[in-house]
Amino acid sequence: MNTTWAYTSNYFVYSAMALFTLSFIAHTFETAWAVRAPENADATDGTLLVKTLDYKRTEKTARIATAFMILGTLLLFAAIVARGISAGHAPWGNMYEFSITGAFAFSLAYLVALRKYDLRWLGLFISFSVLITLGTAITLLYRNSSPLVPALKSTWLLIHVSTAIICGGTFLLANVIAGAYLYLERFEEAGARPVWALRIPSLETLDQLSYRLVAFVFPLWTFSVIAGAIWAESAWGRYWGWDPKETWAFITWVAYAAYLHARVTVGWRGRRAAWLCIFAGSTFLFNYVYINVWGTGKHTYSGLNQK
Amino acid sequence: MSNEVEIPELGFFGLLRFAWRQLTSMRTALILLMMLGIASVPGSIIPQRISNPIAVRDFFEKHPGTSAIYDKLSLFDVYGSPWFSAIYILLFISLIGCVLPRAVEHFHAMRAQPPATPRNLNRMEHHSLFAANGDALKVAESWFKKNRFRMRITADSISAEKGYLRETGNLLFHLSLILILVGVSFGSLFGMQGEAIVNTGERFVNVPTSYDTLTLGKLTKDSDLSPFTITVDKFIAKYDPKTNMPQDYTTYVTTTNKGVTKKQVIKVNSPLTFGSTRVYLQANGYSPIVTVRDSLGNVSFQGPVTFLPQDGNLRSIGAIKVPDADPSVGFVASFLPTFERTKTMGGVSIYPELLNPRLLFSIWSGDLGLDSGVPQSVYRIDTKKMKNLGLGSVGVGETFKYPGGTITLEGVEPWVNLQFVDDRGKGFALAGGVAAILGLLTSLYGRRRRIWVRVNGSQVEVAALAKNNAPGLESEVANLVESIK
Numbered sequence A: 001m002n003t004t005w006a007y008t009s010n011y012f013v014y015s016a017m018a019l020f021t022l023s024f025i026a027h028t029f030e031t032a033w034a035v036r037a038p039e040n041a042d043a044t045d046g047t048l049l050v051k052t053l054d055y056k057r058t059e060k061t062a063r064i065a066t067a068f069m070i071l072g073t074l075l076l077f078a079a080i081v082a083r084g085i086s087a088g089h090a091p092w093g094n095m096y097e098f099s100i101t102g103a104f105a106f107s108l109a110y111l112v113a114l115r116k117y118d119l120r121w122l123g124l125f126i127s128f129s130v131l132i133t134l135g136t137a138i139t140l141l142y143r144n145s146s147p148l149v150p151a152l153k154s155t156w157l158l159i160h161v162s163t164a165i166i167c168g169g170t171f172l173l174a175n176v177i178a179g180a181y182l183y184l185e186r187f188e189e190a191g192a193r194p195v196w197a198l199r200i201p202s203l204e205t206l207d208q209l210s211y212r213l214v215a216f217v218f219p220l221w222t223f224s225v226i227a228g229a230i231w232a233e234s235a236w237g238r239y240w241g242w243d244p245k246e247t248w249a250f251i252t253w254v255a256y257a258a259y260l261h262a263r264v265t266v267g268w269r270g271r272r273a274a275w276l277c278i279f280a281g282s283t284f285l286f287n288y289v290y291i292n293v294w295g296t297g298k299h300t301y302s303g304l305n306q307k
Numbered sequence B: 001m002s003n004e005v006e007i008p009e010l011g012f013f014g015l016l017r018f019a020w021r022q023l024t025s026m027r028t029a030l031i032l033l034m035m036l037g038i039a040s041v042p043g044s045i046i047p048q049r050i051s052n053p054i055a056v057r058d059f060f061e062k063h064p065g066t067s068a069i070y071d072k073l074s075l076f077d078v079y080g081s082p083w084f085s086a087i088y089i090l091l092f093i094s095l096i097g098c099v100l101p102r103a104v105e106h107f108h109a110m111r112a113q114p115p116a117t118p119r120n121l122n123r124m125e126h127h128s129l130f131a132a133n134g135d136a137l138k139v140a141e142s143w144f145k146k147n148r149f150r151m152r153i154t155a156d157s158i159s160a161e162k163g164y165l166r167e168t169g170n171l172l173f174h175l176s177l178i179l180i181l182v183g184v185s186f187g188s189l190f191g192m193q194g195e196a197i198v199n200t201g202e203r204f205v206n207v208p209t210s211y212d213t214l215t216l217g218k219l220t221k222d223s224d225l226s227p228f229t230i231t232v233d234k235f236i237a238k239y240d241p242k243t244n245m246p247q248d249y250t251t252y253v254t255t256t257n258k259g260v261t262k263k264q265v266i267k268v269n270s271p272l273t274f275g276s277t278r279v280y281l282q283a284n285g286y287s288p289i290v291t292v293r294d295s296l297g298n299v300s301f302q303g304p305v306t307f308l309p310q311d312g313n314l315r316s317i318g319a320i321k322v323p324d325a326d327p328s329v330g331f332v333a334s335f336l337p338t339f340e341r342t343k344t345m346g347g348v349s350i351y352p353e354l355l356n357p358r359l360l361f362s363i364w365s366g367d368l369g370l371d372s373g374v375p376q377s378v379y380r381i382d383t384k385k386m387k388n389l390g391l392g393s394v395g396v397g398e399t400f401k402y403p404g405g406t407i408t409l410e411g412v413e414p415w416v417n418l419q420f421v422d423d424r425g426k427g428f429a430l431a432g433g434v435a436a437i438l439g440l441l442t443s444l445y446g447r448r449r450r451i452w453v454r455v456n457g458s459q460v461e462v463a464a465l466a467k468n469n470a471p472g473l474e475s476e477v478a479n480l481v482e483s484i485k
């Protein structure tokens, strides 16, 4: 174990947090500035005074916000690498390490998707949630960098955990989008969206997007669970033992299978599908938070109970 | 006309057929799947006998009333309970009844020609109409052939279809679920699972009596155990001096199997293999070697006693039972590999290695209860009918004298807990898992679509239809139109 590298890693995390804060602020300004009162605000002809969004004048702010986020993501990557060097293994041994890697995967997924789709409306949310995740990680979940306990020394761990983190990030993103769907649907039913939300894609696009994300990662999630089973077979002698963590991974899998079925074969769309999507995603979150922190079983590697 | 609704006479077989159709409908399968998910929840909250028997015992002690009810409902054995089994067996049957006929149907459909070109193409997606230029059908045919569409060709039209792989993948996925279930059940019928604690220096012979616990599959016999032996030569554990966390466990063993003797190593992620049986290193602890003498100096007990670890620093508890002494003596003891005395907790261990080993005990004399016929834990003594003779402690090489005899700690040796597993179904389960992923990928990324071309005098008509959505179909059709024009 190398303490210098561990400190370096922490500095990187703090700097990344600073950058995500800046990005968050820039995104807030961007959204706020874009809202414009109509030019003929003093018109007396009785036309409705509808505010509009004009993103032309915030183009620069938006670029700055994204640039901050790119820098923050790079720093986070450096933090993970430094942490790995200090511990002498891929830094996925406790919940602090899972969290910073998850935050990295989450923002990276957004940045990659941003190249292809106009997703900047998500930036405000992404920077905020990364900030919250990093903050929680470094204050509540922080553990000193340490070597792995013997059961975790396996290539399958790398494969299992890295894929699970990617799936988690994507499930979360799908949940956020489904949540946005439900939130905006209420406004649209009552009339119109709030001005700041005009840029968010149509309800139909949101509906499709969350489905696409789930359909895209479901095979990966299946693979991740199987990789975990292979690892369990070599470490514990059984590939499936209904350990709480395994049980909840199975429940998540079943929930998403039901979601895909509901969409593809039964034809669920819109509100019902969004709720089902959020339900499935919550089983994943429950597994991550509850079972890691309070659960029992062989999988409690959060490192929170060690002295 | 009468308004009476005619109720069909179902009869016994009709009823059976009705029940079968209900059971094998997709809706039932999905409900069963959801039920399986929900049914697995209590097992993650209530302690389970298979994974945590000690927690189950504690639960019984804390909530005697509730646990009796729980036990009736099999809530301590959720995953082996009748209701859990009922759900997955029904799901299994439902899945077979639902997917197999579809597979047969799909097999026929795959070899049949695509359906005929519909009369009205202008209602389809990507419809276009343009003037013919040369032999449009011939060009279209070669385009379809190049892009590997299946075709039905008539005098004036071509109906082409591609993307059956999507359905194939979907069926492969659902069939693979059956394969996984087969693997799991096969493993539980024909396998075995057992555990044994082996002291360093001791030899394990693979017969039922060597095991501390042994569970044979329902169709496995004692004589199916393969005849190998394992002698534990040395066990080495490495710990991180800063965090006390384990870093590495290595067991050096000498094995014999079918007349071949070998030196081998067992580590946490690398088990030993004997045929279909694998041997895993599960846990480790210490066995203090003690000698108990009576007041005349005659040895009444000598040997290693297995102690059970209680925490990360291997504070261990155990019982030394000496029925041969007169009267019988018992020591309720704890063993501390690195002893330190604290104000609040008395003796504790502050490090898992043997830096300052010490045995702490209370001495009891009287009836050990060994002849009572009630099975007893080797780690505990029922002291109800015994008399306390005081407390004591010894380090290695030290002797403690109590009224009636002495106890000496001769040394300490580590033990390892080996787990033996024979699971012949796991190959099927793995194959099922791999097939499931392949099936999912082809199914989720496959795009099934139909394209039609019809020539009507001097006009060419092209249209297309995607079964689910097929991104890229538009440009595909444009490409076809381009090559015809």
Ligand code: HEM
Binding pocket: A256, A257, A258, A260, A261, A264, A265, B024, B025, B026, B029, B030, B033, B094, B095, B098, B099, B169, B170, B173, B174, B177, B439, B440, B443, B444, B468
């Ligand atoms: C028993 C009757 C069942 C039938 C008839 C059935 C049929 C189908 C059909 C038609 C699709 C959509 C295929 C497509 O167009 O893409 C599908 C998808 C799916 N099914 Fe089932 N299913 C059944 C049971 C199950 C069960 C028990 C599970 C899970 C354990 C399951 C998991 C899935 C998943 C994850 C998908 C989405 C991935 C895909 O499209 O292949 N199904 N199923």
